[in-house]
Amino acid sequence: MGKEKEFYKGLQPFLSCKDYTVSGESYEVMINQSYEMLVTSPVPVDLENYYESEDYISHTDSKKSVFDKVYHGVKNYTLKKKLRLINSFKTEEKNLLDIGAGTGDFLNVCKNKGWSISGVEPNINAINIAAGKGVFLKEELSELKDEKFNVITLWHVLEHVENLKEYIATLKQMLSKNGRIIVAVPNYKSYDAKYYKEYWAAFDVPRHLWHFSQCSIHKLFSEVEMIVEDTLPMKFDSYYVSLLSEKYKSGKMNPIKGFYRGLLSNLKANSTSQYSSLIYVIKNL
Template sequence: MENEKELYTNLIPHLNCKDFTVSKETFRILKNKEYEMLVTLPVPENLEDYYKSEDYISHTDSKKSLIDKVYQRVKNYTLKQKLSLLNSFETKSKLVLDIGAGTGDFLKVCKNDNWEVLGVEPNLDAKSIAAKKGIQLKENLLEITKQQFDVITLWHVLEHVEDLKETIKTLKSLLKPKGRILVAVPNYKSYDASFYKEYWAAYDVPRHLWHFSQKSVHKLFSEVEMVVDATLPMKFDAYYVSLLSEKYKTGKIKPLKAFYRGFLSNMKAIKNSEYSSHIYVIKNY
């Protein structure tokens, strides 16, 4: 945790936010001005307990509610986009590591396209679902040694990592020269974040420990001599996040209002490049 100390220094208040998914507790979100990054405090000692909910959809394949169905439909479409992005890179081999692999859908798509796959997922229920799809996952990064990858992916995972700087160092060590890390994270500087404020679903406290801006991602990876090669929009996230945010704000699912806010967020982002979420293509030199 020594390297993490500077991320917790000189913090100023940003807002207070409720855990709408599990505990209903309120957490503080503070700003680190140097990194232009937000930090969730306090970090619960029993953080794993805050993931124990049927509503935490990335650990299930649930299609019960309207929000579940929207998530699964969008996920199937974006999986193809993610695979296309991987295939756009020139690699001598096709070896991919997915961290926070959830129920294994991304790795299954990669495996079907002749990528050699490896994944990490600490949640036992998600691992069990992935195993039924033929995807065997490691519990943590410590189980991966003496191996390097062409591509490492973290799809909405970096915001969950407790030892942020140490994890980024580990990622670099697992990457081949000229390899790439793909990091997808929410963007607290988007229009939908500023509109919904403490109800913005992508704050997702306390599971999201960090809340990134474009500057913070550039700075964190530059510290390990890596460069953000491209920043890509995740346009569907504005709609999905707005759908959840409306539910948190009003207690009701309001798809038309959510669609309008998501659409407005994407329109504003055309001008200011601040989408609800971004994919960062980060290159190792």
């Protein structure tokens, strides 16, 4: 764990969560008060096996279930918003690295709009699907460590990274001067997280090792001389997460309740800024 040992000092119990996707096992979610960050414990030694599920939607293009169809419908809309975000940066070179690229849809959209693209994805099935779209991904970040990028994106990836501080330091090294990292992560201080508690789908233990607040993101990146330039909501996430959370809580689909809680979460976040998921635009100094 290296530098991550400090995250485990003085941890206090927060809640117990169950893995609803793969194993059915229970895990403790602990709180590090100084970072306002939650930590999943223990971390399985065979963590990669916990991603082997047809329900792990970012690794497939499946549209079998209602959830699949909703997910991919929303994804097509959000891809355009993500592209507008990176196009808003005034960079000399349109040079992008996407980490956790899944099946390559975001990189494909960027490539078609003039971006020079690189991507990393550990899942072989997702890599093969992306290759069919003409997007060729690396399996390890280390294969690109000597390159520099103007923009690095991590869409719901940072919560999965094992050696967190070391990883953030590596991202800093790979970023050009005045370049930007875009990090999208769930926010455990949102209304839907507080309402669903141990059933909140975005805890997603043990795949999500870290559970961030705005404070923790600011602190982690300030330690490597980077600043959070902007914080943006991901409003669709509250609906999707609430729908899944209702399923975990009651054992059956309840779309009306899920939609209501997702809507309520967004309405409350209009004044608190504690959306279900947040995008952080982080600038290199």
